Amino acid sequence: MQQAPERTAVIVDDDADVRxxxxxxxxxxxxxxxxxSNGPDGIEAIREHHPILTTLDVSMPGIDGFEVVRRIRSFSTTYVIMVSARDEEIDTLMGLDAGADDYLTKPFRPRELRARIEAVLRRFHQYEKPSEVSYSSSASGVATRAPVALATGGSPGPGLDETSDGWxxxxxxxxHPEMWQCELDGRPIDLTRSEFELLLALVEGRRRVISKKELALRLRGGPTGEYALDADRRAVExxxxxxxxxxxxxxxxPRFxxxxxxxxxxxxxxLRT
Structure with missing residues (x-):
């Protein structure tokens, strides 16, 4: 039996107290x-350790957090929570647009961060059996953690084909829900975890309309009865x-x-003929 993989997180922040x-x-x-304590070291730590989760400060000397997350996204799908004292909405949008999955402003309450970590772990356990996790690389070289099991809700509906190999x-x-891979016209598309999850939700939903609240709660990994904040809906957008x-x-x-x-x-x- 394979050992369960180590649950690893990378912290990138130039403030020792926050770290x-x-x-x-x-x-x-x-x-x-x-x-x-800085962007370049954080990037190398992510490349070496393949963390499930990364916390990333925005305002650091040299390379700021926005540039760090852009570079991370060239090779990793780690779940990135940006943690910053910059609390303007534009900063949040810039962080998400750069490739972060979530944005938390300082000073933050430990309980709030723990809630977001729990959401990450719910998503992680939803898609992966710890004893069977494996890492693979897409054709473009981006490291991905391959989920093992995901229910697709039965047979595909109109306008959606399911091949014998799970695509x-x-x-x-x-x-491909289990291999955590996406292709467009035969070429691989590198998506963040949040982008992949949103796309999978829409593909599985076929022609059913899915609300921003439902998508936001899916990203958070919470039950459908929970409340979705305006910030959660903007993150979905x-x-x-x-x-x-x-x-x-x-x-x-739109084509998709x-x-x-x-x-x-x-x-x-x-678009079948």
Whole structure:
């Protein structure tokens, strides 16, 4: 039997007090912490240790957090929580647009960070059996952690093909829930965990309209009855905008994702002839 993988987190922050607080909270949650004080060291730690979770400060000397997360996204799908004293909405949007999954402002309450960590772990356990986790690389070299089991809700509906090897196909877009891979017209598309999860939710939903609240709660890993904040809904909007850009899927003539105004999103019609 394979050993369960070590639950690792990387902390990137130039403030020693904040680093110690983050390490204490993460260690209580069962993480082994790799602590770094600047962007370049953080990038190398992520490359070496393949963490489940990374906390990242924004305002650091040299390379700021926005640039760090952009570089991280060239090779890693680690779940990135940006932790910053910059609390303007534009800063949050810039962080998410750069590739972060979540944004937490300083000073923060430890309870709030623990809640976000628990959401990450719920998602992690939803997709992976710890005794069977494996790492793989996409064709572009991005390291991905391959989830083992994910229910796809039964047989595919109209406009959605499921191949014998587990791929879900729609209009030239292919997504594999278990291998955590996505292809568009035969070429790999590198998605963050949040982008992949949103796309998978829409593909599995077929033509059902999925609200921003439902998508936000899926990203948080919480039950459907929970309350979704306005910030959670805005995060969904930013992640979907990034996803559409990667898929070259314009809002006014979508090939994959339709916006249903005032309601949410759904998969487009099939383009079969």
């Amino acid at each position: 110690n607080l983050l390490a204490a909270i993460l260690q209580q949650a069962g993480f082994t912490c790799i602590i770094t 879900l196909d729609h209009n030239g877009l292919r997504i 930013v992640h979907l905008a990034n996803l559409r850009r990667k898929l070259s899927d314009p809002v006014n003539s 994702i339709e916006t249903v105004r005032g309601v949410g999103y759904r998969l487009t019609h099939s």
